[in-house]
Amino acid sequence: MYTRFCxxxxxxxxxxxVAGLVLLIVAVLYQVIGRYVFNDTPTWxxxxxxxLVLYVTMLGMAVGVRDxxxxxxxxxxxxxxERVRLRMELLIHALVLLFGLVMAWNCSLLALSVWDYKIPxxxxxEAFKYAPPAVAGALVALFSFEHILALLRGxxxxxxxH
Numbered sequence: 001m002y003t004r005f006c007x008x009x010x011x012x013x014x015x016x017x018v019a020g021l022v023l024l025i026v027a028v029l030y031q032v033i034g035r036y037v038f039n040d041t042p043t044w045x046x047x048x049x050x051x052l053v054l055y056v057t058m059l060g061m062a063v064g065v066r067d068x069x070x071x072x073x074x075x076x077x078x079x080x081x082e083r084v085r086l087r088m089e090l091l092i093h094a095l096v097l098l099f100g101l102v103m104a105w106n107c108s109l110l111a112l113s114v115w116d117y118k119i120p121x122x123x124x125x126e127a128f129k130y131a132p133p134a135v136a137g138a139l140v141a142l143f144s145f146e147h148i149l150a151l152l153r154g155x156x157x158x159x160x161x162h
Contacts, residue, residue: 003157006146010066010160013059013139020056024049047121051128058136065096066143067159086151093147100140107134 031045077085111130119126150157 002149003146006066006143007158007160009139010063010143013063014160017056017059017063020052020059024052024056027052043121047119051119051122051124054129054132058132059139062136062139062143063160065100065140066146066157067161068147068157089151090148093144093151097141097144097148100137100142100144102137104134104137104141107131107137110134 027045027049031042031049034045035041077088080088107130111127111134114126114130117126118124119128147157
């Protein structure tokens with residue numbers, strides 16, 4: 001059940017990531033047309049694009065951890081005995097889980113600390129800049145825990161895009 005939940009969550013993140021990429025293209029296109037065709041640069045487009053890049057990147061990173069699409073820390077583990085490999089993979093996923101928790105916690109603190117400040121060109125709270133890494137950290141922790149459970153069961157985590 002946990003694996004199905006994580007797979008659905010990863011697919012949802014990928015869907016939001018694709019939608020974010022489309023919005024990013026639209027924002028940049030609108031900015032270019034505004035600047036070079038109408039000679040009237042929309043001030044919100046650049047800040048909006050930067051914010052969209054944060055969301056798309058962080059969601060993609062979290063899904064990459066779940067689908068093992070990241071740079072594998074376990075590359076050298078193919079050379080060691082099975083028993084050592086399992087322990088090392090558990091350690092790697094535990095460290096990634098810890099990293100995700102620390103990232104979620106600290107970015108949440110940052111978001112709360114700047115909640116009252118506004119992004120001038122968007123009128124949104126500055127917290128929107130720190131929300132993506134906070135959410136991504138929580139997702140990384142969830143997905144790393146899924147990998148740990150799969151290793152203990154002797155199964156593999158199937159990528160969300162299958």
